[in-house]
Each structure stands twice: as structure tokens, then as C-alpha cells.
Amino acid sequence: MSDPARRLPSIPALQRWWRVHVRRDVDHEAVLAAVRDDAGWNGRYAFMILMSAGIAVLGLLLSSPAVVIGAMLISPLMGPIIGLGFGLATFDWPEIRASFAALILGTVLAIGFTALVVALSPLQNVTDEIAARTRPNLFDLVVALFSALAGGYAVIHGRAGTVVGVAIATALMPPLAVVGFGLATQNWTVFGGALLLFVTNLMTIALSAAMIARVHGFGSHLSPQHTLVQTVLVFGSLGALALPLGVSLRQIAWESLFTRQAREVLTGEFGSDARLSQVDITYAVDRIRIEATVLTPRLNPAAEKHAAAVLRQRTDRPVTVSIDQYRVGTGAEAEAAQIANAAGRLGDRTAERLTEQLALVSGAPREAILIDADQRHAVVRAQPLEGATLSAYRTLETRVAAVVPGWRIELVPPMGALPPVELTDGVPDPNGLALLGWAGARTGVPLTLSGPETAVDAAIRALTRTGVAASAGSVRSGDTLTASWATAAP
Structure with missing residues (x-):
């Protein structure tokens, strides 16, 4: 009986197959020409960088993944970064220099523009979308790796396009916009x-x-200006590029190991019948903070203290552990509880974002904002804002409501002077x-209307039908109704 290992193709055989069936079909000169055309700095590249960065930072400020994705669709970052990779693969120093210059200029332009947008924006809170892009992790690295492999393959085989560019921009433009925010x-x-x-x-x-270009036959023989000095410069560039990557990889590997140990x-602490529904780890400078949710048949009051002590011994760093324990059964009951818990966390994040928005637009402290997550209802009494009209407060309420669809938002305006109501042929403006x-519905305070008698009566009837109490004041002629608060603020 023959040895199965002998039937496996040898490495030289695989190399020959790759050269015949893959490299032979690649038009290296045409690919390099296309890469050079897309890799340099020009007006279109600068304009698209600005537009993509602007859309990205607005999506991050609004914590809207859909808007962030929209920015990726127009990002031009794929051209120079693929050009840099192919320049490294072919030892083409002019291409490396041109691509790197385009990347640096685009980076500075994007950071400056996003910083300007944030400085002019009333929204400057750290949203979930921003917080998610403040430190590298293993999955960010894998996204970047897969994006690069897809981009390089698509360029080599003539299938580059918007979709591949989106994949690469996903790993680059949002973090760049967050740099501008910071x-x-x-x-x-x-x-x-x-x-x-x-x-x-x-x-x-x-x-x-650069790696995928090399395996497709792109090498120094394709660089017409290849010299020994350029070789040294390329290897020096590779070392400089690899240094921050190596530092990040080391940190990512340590965090991955610690996360596994923490779980x-x-x-x-709870045994095999328990289930970890959520584990969030924050690696702060002074200490590591762990927040976990556990679904367990048996509660363990000493779990937090004991787990923190064990992890401190393993890492030699201060560790704080906070565990929310929920008593549940096992099997299907635990799974249902885990799903319900996840939905609850989503609601908590929505309520937190809504609280931030209302505090920002109303000027009220966070503790003065009433949130009923079960009924999806929020109420805040706005502080007097200089120059703000009653219409402005109503517009603010509408804008906040648009951020959290499905919620009922009530912004109670301060009881300042009420605007007059214009009359057209004696009829109040709707x-x-x-x-x-x-204003009457939000404050719960009755209104007093003064003006022509017929117009006042018509206005009172219209307001009463909407549930707002109103009464007649002084009768006078004119083409406007004036309104005032009938009682003091409660």
C-alpha cells in the first residue's frame, strides 16, 4: 500500500503550478501603471478626502453606523496605500515616496478638517462609535488584513472598485476622523x-x-530605477512601518490572553451551570476594569472580590471587577435570559445616548432628565438659552426625537415671553x-389670549380641542393676538 504523503504535491510542484496558472495571467506592467495612476496626490484625491472625512465625523458624532458607511463609499485612501504596498514589493523608491506623500497629506487634511467640523459642532460627546475606535484590538487588525488582501488581489486581477475601496477605508477613515475629534x-x-x-x-x-504583490511576481526587476541605496531605504521603511505594528501586536496578544484568563x-467563580452574558474590559492607565453580567442558578456574593484578587496575582496590575448576577435556571431558560439581557443593554445604551443629547440641547444637568426606558419616554425642562425663541426650543425637541426613533420626547421650554399670533382676515395663523x-401642552400652564374678540374665541376653541387650557384676556383691535401665561410656573 502506497504512502498517502507521497501523493501530496511537493513545494516545488506547487510553486510551478502557481507560476503557470496564476502569475502567467498577470500583466505586471499594466497593473503597475494603474497603481501609479491612482497613488499620487491630486485635486480629486484632496476633495474626496475632505468629503469622506466630513461625512465620517458626522456619523461618529451622531453614532450612526449608516452615515459612517456612507463616508467609506467615497473614500479615496485605497489608491495611495495600495501604491505604497506595491512600491515596497518592487523596491520602487519614487513610487513609495509619491504614495507616502499622498497618504501623509491626506491624513493631515482629514484630521484638520474633522477637527474643524467638531469644533463648530454643538455635539462633542464621546459616542459609542467614537469610543469603539480609540484602541487597536485583534479584530481591527484582522479587518485591516483581510481588506488589504482583497484590495491587492482585486488590483492585480483587474477587479478593483468601490466595494474593495470601502473595505480598506473601513479600517482607516473612521479612526482618522476620531483623531480629529480628539x-x-x-x-x-x-x-x-x-x-x-x-x-x-x-x-x-x-x-x-506588499506581500500579496510579491507572491504574484511583483519584484525589484519591475523597478527601472532600482539601486542599492533604494534597497537600503526600502528595508529601512519596512522596519519603520513594522515597529508600531509590532508594538500593537504585542499589546493585542497580551490583551487577548488576559481576556481569556478573565473569562x-x-x-x-460560578461553576459550569453559569453563563457569562457579557464581559467588558477597559484597559486604563492606572488599572484594568472588568464589568460582567452572569446568569447563574446560584449567586456568589464574594465573586467580585475573589476574581479581582486572582487576576491581580496573574497580571501584577490593579484590577477592579464588577459583576451583575442574575439568578436563572439552566438550558433554555438561561439562553432566553441572555437574549433578554442583551436587548436590555441595547435599551440602556439608547437611553444613555438620549440623556446626553437632551443635556446638551437643553442645558439641564443629567440628573434633571427623566427617562422611562420601558415606555420609551423622556422629559427635560430646558434652561433659558440666550437668544433662543419658543420656536427654537420646539426645533430642538424635534431634532432630538429624530436621533432616537420610537421615543416620545418632551422638552419643556422656559416660561418666557410668548410670541404673537398673526391674523389673516381675522383668522389666527395655524x-x-x-x-x-x-408650549401650553409641555408646561401644563394655561394661556391667556388678547386681541379681536372673534379671533380670540376662535383661538381658544382651537387650543381647547388639543387639550390646552386657554382663556380670554383684554379685547382690542389689531392684526395680531398676544398670549401670556395665565399662572406662574409650577
């Missing part, structure tokens, strides 16, 4: 973390693109009445 808000933790993520992803994509320790009705 600069504008002077949040150096966000700035440094996002910059490290951007550089790590950039290096991963460039080196991966094992937490599980060990929009003016609607604004007064909104």
Missing part, C-alpha cells in the same frame, strides 16, 4: 488611541498589500397657534 476636544486619550489604531491599520494594509476566572399649543 484634537478638537483636546481629549488626548481619544487622540492617541485613535492615532495608534490608524497607524496600526495603515501598516497592516501596506505590508499585506475563565469569572466562569470558575402655525402660530400650534406653537402656543405646544
Whole structure:
């Protein structure tokens, strides 16, 4: 009986197959020409960088993944970064220099523009989308790796396009926009973390693109100006590019190991019948913070203290552990509880984002905002804002409601002077009445209307039908109704 190992193809045989069936079909000169055309700095590249960065930072500020994805569709970053990878593969120093210059200029332009947008924006809170891009992790690295391999393959085989460019921009443009956010808000933790993520992803994509170019036969023989000095410079560039990537990989490997250890320790505190529904780990400078949710048949009051002590011994770093324990059965009951718990966390995040939005637009402290997550209802009493009209407060309420569809938002305006209602042929303006009705409904305070008697009566009837109490004041002639609060604020 023959040995199965002998039937496996040898490495030389695989190399011959690759050269005949893969490399032979690649038009190296045409591919390099196309790469050079897309890799340099020009007006179109600069304009698209600005537009993509602007859309990305707005999506991050609104915590809207859909808007962030929209920015990826127009990002032009694929051209210079693929050019850098192919320049490294072919030892083409002019191509490396041109591509790297385009990347640096585009990076500075994007950071400056996003910082300007954030500085001019009333929204400057660290949203979930921003927080998710403040430190590299293993999955960010894998996304960058797969994006680069797809981009390099698509360019070589003539299938490059918007979809592949989106994949590469996904790993680069959002972190770049977060760098601009950190600069504008002077949040150096966000700035440094996002910059490290951007550089790590950039290096991963460039080196991966160089690797896939090399295996497709792109080498120094394709560089007409290849010299020994250029070889030294290329290897020096590779070393410089690999240094931050190596630092990030080391940190990522340590964090992955610690995460696995943390899950094992937490599980060990409750036994095999328990289930970890959620584990969030924050690697702060001063200590590691762990927040976990456990579904367990048996509660363990000492779990937090004991788990923190075990993890401190393993890492030699301060560790804080916070565990939310929920008593549940096993099997299907635990699975149902895990799903319900996940849905609850989603609702908590929505409520947190809504609280931030209402505090920002109303000027009220967070503790003064009433949130009923079960009924999806929020109420806040706005502080007087200089120059703000009653219409402005109503517009603010509408804008916040648009951020959280499905919620009922009530922004109670301060009880300042009420705007007059214009009369057209003695008939009150419906929009003016609607604004007064909104103010009366939000405050719960009756209104007093003064003006022509017939117009006052018509306005009172219209407001009463909407549930707003109104009464007649003084009768006078004119082409407007005036309104005032009938009682003091409660």
C-alpha cells in the first residue's frame, strides 16, 4: 500500500503550478501603471478626502453606523496605500515616496478638517462609535488584513472598485476622523488611541498589500530605477512601518490572553451551570476594569472580590471587577435570559445616548432628565438659552426625537415671553397657534389670549380641542393676538 504523503504535491510542484496558472495571467506592467495612476496626490484625491472625512465625523458624532458607511463609499485612501504596498514589493523608491506623500497629506487634511467640523459642532460627546475606535484590538487588525488582501488581489486581477475601496477605508477613515475629534476636544486619550489604531491599520494594509504583490511576481526587476541605496531605504521603511505594528501586536496578544484568563476566572467563580452574558474590559492607565453580567442558578456574593484578587496575582496590575448576577435556571431558560439581557443593554445604551443629547440641547444637568426606558419616554425642562425663541426650543425637541426613533420626547421650554399670533382676515395663523399649543401642552400652564374678540374665541376653541387650557384676556383691535401665561410656573 502506497504512502498517502507521497501523493501530496511537493513545494516545488506547487510553486510551478502557481507560476503557470496564476502569475502567467498577470500583466505586471499594466497593473503597475494603474497603481501609479491612482497613488499620487491630486485635486480629486484632496476633495474626496475632505468629503469622506466630513461625512465620517458626522456619523461618529451622531453614532450612526449608516452615515459612517456612507463616508467609506467615497473614500479615496485605497489608491495611495495600495501604491505604497506595491512600491515596497518592487523596491520602487519614487513610487513609495509619491504614495507616502499622498497618504501623509491626506491624513493631515482629514484630521484638520474633522477637527474643524467638531469644533463648530454643538455635539462633542464621546459616542459609542467614537469610543469603539480609540484602541487597536485583534479584530481591527484582522479587518485591516483581510481588506488589504482583497484590495491587492482585486488590483492585480483587474477587479478593483468601490466595494474593495470601502473595505480598506473601513479600517482607516473612521479612526482618522476620531483623531480629529480628539484634537478638537483636546481629549488626548481619544487622540492617541485613535492615532495608534490608524497607524496600526495603515501598516497592516501596506505590508499585506506588499506581500500579496510579491507572491504574484511583483519584484525589484519591475523597478527601472532600482539601486542599492533604494534597497537600503526600502528595508529601512519596512522596519519603520513594522515597529508600531509590532508594538500593537504585542499589546493585542497580551490583551487577548488576559481576556481569556478573565473569562475563565469569572466562569470558575460560578461553576459550569453559569453563563457569562457579557464581559467588558477597559484597559486604563492606572488599572484594568472588568464589568460582567452572569446568569447563574446560584449567586456568589464574594465573586467580585475573589476574581479581582486572582487576576491581580496573574497580571501584577490593579484590577477592579464588577459583576451583575442574575439568578436563572439552566438550558433554555438561561439562553432566553441572555437574549433578554442583551436587548436590555441595547435599551440602556439608547437611553444613555438620549440623556446626553437632551443635556446638551437643553442645558439641564443629567440628573434633571427623566427617562422611562420601558415606555420609551423622556422629559427635560430646558434652561433659558440666550437668544433662543419658543420656536427654537420646539426645533430642538424635534431634532432630538429624530436621533432616537420610537421615543416620545418632551422638552419643556422656559416660561418666557410668548410670541404673537398673526391674523389673516381675522383668522389666527395655524402655525402660530400650534406653537402656543405646544408650549401650553409641555408646561401644563394655561394661556391667556388678547386681541379681536372673534379671533380670540376662535383661538381658544382651537387650543381647547388639543387639550390646552386657554382663556380670554383684554379685547382690542389689531392684526395680531398676544398670549401670556395665565399662572406662574409650577
